[in-house]
Amino acid sequence: MPARIAVIAGDGIGQEVMPAARECIDALSAWHPLELTWHELDWGSDYYRTHGRMMPLDGLDELARHDAIFLGAVGAPDIPDTETLWGLLIPIRRHFEQYVNVRPARTLPGIRPVLADDRRVDLVIVRENSEGEYSEIGGRFSRGGEGESAVQETVFTRRGIDRVARYAAEIAAQRHGRLTSATKSNGIIHTMPFWDEVVAETVAARDGIELTSVLADALAAALVLRPWSFDVIVASNLLGDILSDLASAVTGSIGVAPSANLNPERRYPSMFEPVHGSAPDIAGQGIANPIGQIWSGALMLEHLGYGTAAAHLIAGFEKTLADGTSTRDLGGAASTREFVASVRTNLAEIADRFVEQAEGSKEQR
Numbered sequence: 001m002p003a004r005i006a007v008i009a010g011d012g013i014g015q016e017v018m019p020a021a022r023e024c025i026d027a028l029s030a031w032h033p034l035e036l037t038w039h040e041l042d043w044g045s046d047y048y049r050t051h052g053r054m055m056p057l058d059g060l061d062e063l064a065r066h067d068a069i070f071l072g073a074v075g076a077p078d079i080p081d082t083e084t085l086w087g088l089l090i091p092i093r094r095h096f097e098q099y100v101n102v103r104p105a106r107t108l109p110g111i112r113p114v115l116a117d118d119r120r121v122d123l124v125i126v127r128e129n130s131e132g133e134y135s136e137i138g139g140r141f142s143r144g145g146e147g148e149s150a151v152q153e154t155v156f157t158r159r160g161i162d163r164v165a166r167y168a169a170e171i172a173a174q175r176h177g178r179l180t181s182a183t184k185s186n187g188i189i190h191t192m193p194f195w196d197e198v199v200a201e202t203v204a205a206r207d208g209i210e211l212t213s214v215l216a217d218a219l220a221a222a223l224v225l226r227p228w229s230f231d232v233i234v235a236s237n238l239l240g241d242i243l244s245d246l247a248s249a250v251t252g253s254i255g256v257a258p259s260a261n262l263n264p265e266r267r268y269p270s271m272f273e274p275v276h277g278s279a280p281d282i283a284g285q286g287i288a289n290p291i292g293q294i295w296s297g298a299l300m301l302e303h304l305g306y307g308t309a310a311a312h313l314i315a316g317f318e319k320t321l322a323d324g325t326s327t328r329d330l331g332g333a334a335s336t337r338e339f340v341a342s343v344r345t346n347l348a349e350i351a352d353r354f355v356e357q358a359e360g361s362k363e364q365r
Helices: 016-030 044-053 058-066 081-095 158-174 191-204 216-223 235-248 291-302 306-320 335-351 352-360
Strands: 003-010 036-040 068-073 100-106 121-130 138-141 149-152 177-182 210-215 233-237 258-262 268-273
Touching: 003 016, 016 291, 016 306, 016 335, 044 081, 044 177, 058 081, 068 081, 068 291, 081 158, 081 268, 100 158, 100 235, 100 291, 121 235, 138 158, 158 191, 158 233, 177 191, 177 216, 177 235, 191 210, 210 216, 216 233, 216 235, 233 235, 258 291, 268 291, 291 306, 306 335, 335 352
Parallel strands: 003 036, 003 068, 068 268, 121 233, 177 210, 177 233
Antiparallel strands: 100 121, 100 258, 138 149, 258 268
């Protein structure tokens, strides 16, 4: 049965990079037995302006009938982020228990990193995605008065920490066996020591993983000074959010960064989205960089069981970059359309080795 993909292009450049990514994914069908059906949903800021909501009342029920959610960019200057994020993105993550956020960050060919050192960076940040610092517990007191105040509670559960630590350990085991845990237990005296304890207990149950706990401020500095020394990093919701953006920026551009919001048990659909925003300042000009959306599509294919096709797609855009074709944000002159055309050409040029790889593994969804 074909995998049902809910497509939410969203706002701004999401309307441009989403069709670009879909075109590249559809092109893979010439060499891989992809079985995908796309279902477009016109949710986002335009929907909000008409209906006062980012998605319909039964939107989550509609999404539940899909195998994956492919999201573009969300956000508009005239609508508060509390509406755009809490009206669409965060309810999806929480309702479908997408408690793992995976953010790969690595040096891409043709993109100059910000560091003088040219050693290759290749790391993965695993962020706890459903609790921690982003709880809904809290409120405002004495609004507008001299004593106005705000309280926001952080919530860590043993279950929440254990499951994200287990997932991160599994990723590390598939790579180089090195796992770094981000903490701030020297200043946050209750939740972060609890995080440290549960992560250590969970990882100790798995052989072959070297765990290091590093204070978040020192870890941020190390990501700037020697990002190549990291393999897999596991972090809480807030720390993971900050560190993953930093890691992407260090490798050259946050505009190319993908992400996967996963329900590892596959009881619910997982969601795949680029990290960049809706970029209203360049929307509609045809110059948006589609790499983040394409790479997120590759993560989606891998999740759906099409690992060889995902590798083929990544190799396709990497070859385009290596050949010197890039969009303006990366110092090139290519339009979105020209970049996609180059990716499709390169997918065809390198297809043979991925077809052979797929035949050798007899990969099926």
